[in-house]
Amino acid sequence: MEAGKLAPEWRTEFWLNAGEPVSLASLRGRPVFAIAFQMLCPGCVAQALPQAARVRAAFAGTDLAVVALHTVFEHHAAQGTRAALEAFCHEYRIAFPVGLDAPHPAGGPSLTMRDYAMRGTPTLLLFDRAGRLRQQRFGHVEDLWLGAVLQGLIAEPPATHPDAGQATACNEGVCNIPPTGA
Amino acid sequence: MEAGKLAPEWRTEFWLNAGEPVSLASLRGRPVFAIAFQMLCPGCVAQALPQAARVRAAFAGTDLAVVALHTVFEHHAAQGTRAALEAFCHEYRIAFPVGLDAPHPAGGPSLTMRDYAMRGTPTLLLFDRAGRLRQQRFGHVEDLWLGAVLQGLIAEPPATHPDAGQATACNEGVCNIPPTGA
Amino acid sequence: MEAGKLAPEWRTEFWLNAGEPVSLASLRGRPVFAIAFQMLCPGCVAQALPQAARVRAAFAGTDLAVVALHTVFEHHAAQGTRAALEAFCHEYRIAFPVGLDAPHPAGGPSLTMRDYAMRGTPTLLLFDRAGRLRQQRFGHVEDLWLGAVLQGLIAEPPATHPDAGQATACNEGVCNIPPTGA
Amino acid sequence: MEAGKLAPEWRTEFWLNAGEPVSLASLRGRPVFAIAFQMLCPGCVAQALPQAARVRAAFAGTDLAVVALHTVFEHHAAQGTRAALEAFCHEYRIAFPVGLDAPHPAGGPSLTMRDYAMRGTPTLLLFDRAGRLRQQRFGHVEDLWLGAVLQGLIAEPPATHPDAGQATACNEGVCNIPPTGA
Numbered sequence: 001m002e003a004g005k006l007a008p009e010w011r012t013e014f015w016l017n018a019g020e021p022v023s024l025a026s027l028r029g030r031p032v033f034a035i036a037f038q039m040l041c042p043g044c045v046a047q048a049l050p051q052a053a054r055v056r057a058a059f060a061g062t063d064l065a066v067v068a069l070h071t072v073f074e075h076h077a078a079q080g081t082r083a084a085l086e087a088f089c090h091e092y093r094i095a096f097p098v099g100l101d102a103p104h105p106a107g108g109p110s111l112t113m114r115d116y117a118m119r120g121t122p123t124l125l126l127f128d129r130a131g132r133l134r135q136q137r138f139g140h141v142e143d144l145w146l147g148a149v150l151q152g153l154i155a156e157p158p159a160t161h162p163d164a165g166q167a168t169a170c171n172e173g174v175c176n177i178p179p180t181g182a
Numbered sequence: 183m184e185a186g187k188l189a190p191e192w193r194t195e196f197w198l199n200a201g202e203p204v205s206l207a208s209l210r211g212r213p214v215f216a217i218a219f220q221m222l223c224p225g226c227v228a229q230a231l232p233q234a235a236r237v238r239a240a241f242a243g244t245d246l247a248v249v250a251l252h253t254v255f256e257h258h259a260a261q262g263t264r265a266a267l268e269a270f271c272h273e274y275r276i277a278f279p280v281g282l283d284a285p286h287p288a289g290g291p292s293l294t295m296r297d298y299a300m301r302g303t304p305t306l307l308l309f310d311r312a313g314r315l316r317q318q319r320f321g322h323v324e325d326l327w328l329g330a331v332l333q334g335l336i337a338e339p340p341a342t343h344p345d346a347g348q349a350t351a352c353n354e355g356v357c358n359i360p361p362t363g364a
Numbered sequence: 365m366e367a368g369k370l371a372p373e374w375r376t377e378f379w380l381n382a383g384e385p386v387s388l389a390s391l392r393g394r395p396v397f398a399i400a401f402q403m404l405c406p407g408c409v410a411q412a413l414p415q416a417a418r419v420r421a422a423f424a425g426t427d428l429a430v431v432a433l434h435t436v437f438e439h440h441a442a443q444g445t446r447a448a449l450e451a452f453c454h455e456y457r458i459a460f461p462v463g464l465d466a467p468h469p470a471g472g473p474s475l476t477m478r479d480y481a482m483r484g485t486p487t488l489l490l491f492d493r494a495g496r497l498r499q500q501r502f503g504h505v506e507d508l509w510l511g512a513v514l515q516g517l518i519a520e521p522p523a524t525h526p527d528a529g530q531a532t533a534c535n536e537g538v539c540n541i542p543p544t545g546a
Numbered sequence: 547m548e549a550g551k552l553a554p555e556w557r558t559e560f561w562l563n564a565g566e567p568v569s570l571a572s573l574r575g576r577p578v579f580a581i582a583f584q585m586l587c588p589g590c591v592a593q594a595l596p597q598a599a600r601v602r603a604a605f606a607g608t609d610l611a612v613v614a615l616h617t618v619f620e621h622h623a624a625q626g627t628r629a630a631l632e633a634f635c636h637e638y639r640i641a642f643p644v645g646l647d648a649p650h651p652a653g654g655p656s657l658t659m660r661d662y663a664m665r666g667t668p669t670l671l672l673f674d675r676a677g678r679l680r681q682q683r684f685g686h687v688e689d690l691w692l693g694a695v696l697q698g699l700i701a702e703p704p705a706t707h708p709d710a711g712q713a714t715a716c717n718e719g720v721c722n723i724p725p726t727g728a
Contacts, residue, residue, distance in 0.1 A: 040273040045227060058508040075269035087260035091222040144422040147511025148518075155519060240690040326604040329693025336694075337701060404637040409591060439633035448630070451621035455586040 001116045007133045010034075010069060011111040012099035014082065016089050022097050024131055027065045031153035032127040036071040036101070036113065039079045039088040041121045047140050048122035049092065054143065055150065056096055062154050068094070071101040071121060073109040126150070129158045183298045189315045190297040192216075192251060194281035196264065198271050204249055204279050206313055212245045213335035214309040218253040218283070218295065221261045221270040223303045229322050230304035231274065236325070237332065238278055244336050250276070253283040253303060255291040308332070311340045365480045371497045374398075374433060375475040376463035378446065380453050386461050388495055391429045395517035396491040400435040400465070400477065403443045403452040405485045411504050412486035413456065418507070419514065420460055426518050432458070435465040435485060437473040490514070493522045547662045553679045556580075556615060557657040558645035560628065562635050568643050570677055573611045577699035578673040582617040582647070582659065585625045585634040587667045593686050594668035595638065600689070601696065602642055608700050614640070617647040617667060619655040672696070675704045 001008075007024065015021050024032070035052045037044035049068070056066040072080045079085070080103060089098055101110035109118070116125070119138045126135035126149060135149060183190075191206050206214070217234045219226035231250070238248040254262045261267075262285060271280055283292035291300070298307070301320045308317035308331060317331060371388065379385050388396070399416045401408035413432070420430040436444045443449070444467060453462055465474035473482070480489070483502045490499035490513060499513060547554075553570065561567050570578070581598045583590035595614070602612040618626045625631070626649060635644055647656035655664070662671070665684045672681035672695060681695060 040269055042274055054506070054508055058506060058512070075265075075273070078263070078266040078269035081260070083257075084260040084266070087222055087257035091257070092224055142418070142422060143507035144418055144511040144514075147508040148422070148515035150508075151512035151515040152519065154512075155516065236688070236690055240688060240694070324600070324604060325689035326600055326693040326696075329690040330604070330697035330700075332690075333694035333697040334701065337698065404633055406638055439629075439637070442627070442630040442633035445624070447621075448624040451586055451624035455621070456588055 001136060007131050008115040011102045013102050015097050015099045016086060017095060018097035022067055022099060028131050029129055029158055030063045030065045031129055032065045034067050034069055034125040036069045036118060036121055036123040038072055038121045040075055044122045064154055066096045068098045069101050069112060070098060071110050071113040073113060076107060128153050129156060183318060189313050193284045193293040195284050197279050197281045198268060199277060200279035204281060209247045210313045211311055211340055212247045213311055214247045216249050216251055216307040218251045218300060218303055218305040220254055220303045222257055226304045246336055248278045250280045251283050251294060252280060253292050253295040255295060310335050310338060365500060371495050372479040375466045377466050379461050379463045381459060382461035386431055386463060392495050393493050393522055394427045394429045395493055396429045398431050398433055398489040400433045400482060400485055400487040402436055402485045404439055408486045428518055430460045432462045433465050433476060434462060435474050435477040437477060492517050493520060547682060553677050554661040557648045559648050561643050561645045562632060563641060564643035568613055568645060574677045575675055575704055576609045576611045577675055578611045580613050580615060580671040582615045582664060582667055582669040584618055584667045586621055590668045610700055612642045614644045615647050615658060616644060617656050617659040619659060674699050674702060
């Protein structure tokens with residue numbers, strides 16, 4: 001989806017590596033790095049998930065939240081189960097919270113994937129402290145660019161945006177947020 | 183298992199990327215590169231399977247056979263099904279024959295994995311034209327070493343070994359082969 | 365040297381890829397990325413200089429200055445000449461300004477290298493808009509960390525530091541700057 | 547030059563990492579891996595020389611000879627001196643013999659480079675036990691291919707070629723060898 005336009009709540013079925021279910025609302029007040037992936041997506045495994053682990057380590061001293069969304073849009077039998085996701089996270093030693101995006105009854109892309117009109121995996125989502133989507137990128141992004149953008153989000157004060165108070169005006173799983181420059 | 187000692191037939195359930203089921207016996211007369219892997223084994227995905235694809239390309243002009251064995255010893259629910267293996271081979275564009283090693287009824291390592299006393303995945307198996315195991319290596323091996331060993335096997339004439347005629351003297355899925363220097 | 369403590373002017377003999385000689389003073393008002401290297405230092409060639417090129421590309425839309433200092437402390441006959449540095453920059457397609465740090469008459473480390481008490485090459489120097497040293501790192505640094513720190517420096521307004529006006533109070537090639545948090 | 551056609555003696559000025567000067571004739575009887583490089587050639591530094599070191603390690607148990615020729619064709623002032631080559635070999639920890647190919651009085655490519663009609667650097671030269679050129683490759687070659695070709699050369703018996711005895715029929719620095727299939 002277009003950055004700054006909408007910030008729909010994630011629609012997940014369960015979370016691994018998390019004491020309680022994670023939601024975009026529960027992370028309000030913190031900048032959020034979320035990587036949407038599939039366990040059988042080569043680019044996700046080789047690049048995006050290792051990058052997420054690097055982000056988690058590099059920004060461990062900040063309040064940045066690092067999570068992943070397992071957004072299955074193909075091979076549902078193979079990678080859409082809890083057992084598959086648990087085995088994958090165990091073998092690849094994924095230590096940050098991973099949520100299974102809820103499947104669509106008709107198959108194809110999962111629900112959050114549809115809400116954000118993702119083109120595929122990996123897709124990077126960056127949210128500011130007000131819960132607004134600030135960056136959505138399909139494919140690989142460079143560490144230098146990512147480090148700079150994250151630092152920018154971390155440096156923003158919680159009340160930096162005049163519309164922050166309106167960010168909870170959501171319905172039907174979609175939060176309508178006034179446009180903001182990305 | 184120890185190189186040159188035994189060459190048990192593989193005990194697979196089905197093969198992908200192959201018109202007919204592949205067996206060690208069906209490849210007799212050709213040198214064989216076989217990589218035992220698991221689809222959720224990071225070292226297999228990052229190194230061993232790409233190396234197998236490089237071997238296939240580099241030796242395309244020879245009669246070297248290149249195959250893979252999916253030897254599951256953990257996370258059976260996640261990676262032990264045909265659907266999981268098919269999805270993996272599709273996403274990672276595996277073009278050479280891949281056989282699912284038969285599971286043990288009690289779980290744990292699959293049957294061929296047990297026969298060869300493999301320590302884990304990836305495990306490289308190299309066989310000569312007489313069907314004898316010549317190399318078994320757990321973990322990563324270097325391309326230079328591998329290229330040299332494969333060239334050595336390819337250069338061997340079919341009748342170079344005096345015991346080649348006895349190689350079909352198998353029973354109970356195990357071929358007893360006199361020791362040979364690796 | 366310790367970050368924030370001192371910001372001595374660079375003592376260079378000549379510059380390549382620059383219309384006019386570059387100095388720390390001439391870059392006052394802009395954040396500065398400077399990489400001290402030797403052309404025969406493997407880590408510089410393999411990692412630090414490619415990273416400098418990535419920084420230049422990633423921050424092309426900002427006023428960040430990217431320069432390199434050829435700080436020779438060994439093999440002066442081989443790498444200390446203008447011909448050697450020109451050939452190196454040509455072959456490695458270095459496009460940003462590169463200054464030759466002035467040699468010490470007695471050999472050993474060059475002058476700026478001594479002023480900053482560098483331990484070797486590569487050494488990263490990051491300066492803020494006021495010309496103060498904010499980071500000095502020997503060896504490899506990660507892109508994520510570097511992107512974040514650079515974004516922080518870029519985001520600082522020129523007048524953010526109360527002592528900025530004093531930054532030109534230099535003598536004997538050394539500017540005495542009050543300590544600041546790195 | 548064309549493989550198998552000619553095997554001119556190398557025309558070097560001096561050797562590093564060698565007790566005595568090395569020549570193609572002095573290596574007769576052994577297979578030879580020779581890499582022609584320039585110290586300021588990025589592809590040589592990043593790929594060809596590390597590959598040579600890997601070859602030396604992988605075939606340490608054989609009689610393969612591993613050497614390098616510093617074939618300067620540009621930036622003679624910067625990289626054509628003994629001091630430059632010594633500094634480079636020291637910094638990059640080159641442990642195998644390195645010879646400086648003799649410069650041409652008129653500049654441009656060095657003498658052996660001209661004799662072999664090399665197109666640039668890196669150029670790989672592989673010789674058999676009879677001293678004949680068997681492979682000449684400009685640019686990067688894959689480890690798998692290289693390992694296989696080297697194993698083939700190592701496996702050849704000294705007297706495998708009927709013309710081996712004629713290989714010393716050289717004059718004017720050029721040995722005329724009957725064509726052989728590469």
